[in-house]
Amino acid sequence: MLELSGITQIFGGVTALEDVSFSIARGDITGVIGPNGAGKTTLFNIISGIYSQSAGRVILNGDDVSGLPPEKLARLGMVRTFQNIELFAGMTLLENVMVGLHTRSSSGLLACSLRMPWSRREESRIRAGAMKWLDFAGITTLADVTAGNLSFGKGRLLEIARALAVEPSIILMDEPAAGLNSHETVELARLIQRIRDLGITVALVEHDMELVMDICDRIVVLDLGHKLAEGTPEEIQENRDVIAAYLGDCD
């Protein structure tokens, strides 16, 4: 599904990531964990095309997508969410999710200005599609609310609904549980599992260990820009290097 090989990122002399390689299997929920400053968000920014890496390759479904901008990656089936949710604050929830169907529609400036019959049909298709994803995330009742007025937790759900509307094959989530209370985190875990059940591959950066251990099929541990370990939650929990990195070396 997604293969990273030799990803290296240097910011003005500081090496944020060095030779990180791993692959994410189709249909899995993969967690990327690590102490603060390990390079997790940098890695996600590289995969999602927001940064260009200094070296290394990103392979999506067999194609080299290294250095492609996010808008191209969206068309290739990759979408992401942000740690500090990036909503379209001035738009309603429905409109937010409708933007998610941008790549699934094609009416241009002229057709939209003239309200051509096909662009009107497309518009109602977009609306119906967006409602479906609002429903999936359980926020249909808020469809006409302006996104800027949402609580953080609902904003997170909206961001996920909007990302799903792109109909991705893989979704990257940067700390989806950050800022959520325990009840919301449980709901989030269920939502992520339902996303996997749709056949969408999920990769997430997360600090909430309980969530990670609970839902992830595989876990990759980063520390100081290097890959420290990789395996199932059970393997990671027993890995000496990981324990040392998190709790400090006992020797």
Add this chain to the structure above:
Amino acid sequence: MHRNLIRFLAFAALVICAPQLFHGGYLMNVLLFVGINTMLAIGLNLLLGYAGQISLGHAGFFGLGAYLSGILTATYGWNPWFAMPAAAAAVGAVAFLTGFPILKLKGHYLAMATLGMGIIMYIVFNETVDLTGGPSGLSGIPPISIGSLTFDSDVKSYYLIWAFTLTLILLALNLADSRVGRALRAVNDSEVAARVMGVNAGLLKVQIFALSAVISSVAGSLYAHTMTFVSPASFGFNFSVELLTMVVIGGLGSIYGSFLGAALLTLLPEFLRGAQDYDIVIYGALLMVMVMYMPGGLVRGLPDLYRKLLKKRGGKHA
């Protein structure tokens, strides 16, 4: 959907009846400028209010359209109906090509770059004396005509210009409430999220910049053929600022707001005749007051004010 159509038809009816209400006369000349300025404000609003990209050089595109139309008809004897789209296409091409490097810039840098563009165009109008007539202007521009009907009086020009303006309002309303309009607002709210959703923000910004310039050019052509004379003074930096003021005062991201802003700023000088050169100071003050107390512009601020007043009155009676 139907409510929007009814609102538009009511507005159109008002526009059509206005000459009867004002019995022609001098005010017609002012109302015709309200039409031109509404077009300009809508063009700039699509860029600034929807896509969130500033331009301090739009008077330049307005002037470029006016001069191209003027030169093609007055000097080369073209029919205005051919000159107008030719000018619009040329201005659109200029904006599209310059848009790629310029719209990579953000915030203050974009403001400076577009300011520079506006100034360059202004200098060109002044200095290419052989083409434009330089500071003394270009005269002898023919009015537009359809068959034997020539739009050479204020009332006739009023209907011509407002036919264009109303068409633009309708098209802009459609665009705003569409896939493209949402993408523009998305870029404005969070460019990175819009891109992640598959919106090609870079291209979209350039497209809307070019569209905005084309609208300004058409307004410029109408201006040139109505006035039959153009001079650089109408297309300077001051007018770019005035356009920006119209958009902000009317309401960013509102098509009818652009009309309100254009109407206010076009009618205001008629009431401020005594103020003379201080009008720009008054615009500045107005802009400051509006941004502080009515950040949503007239189109959102006035209904709010009305509701507040109702509440207050209701409170007194209770």
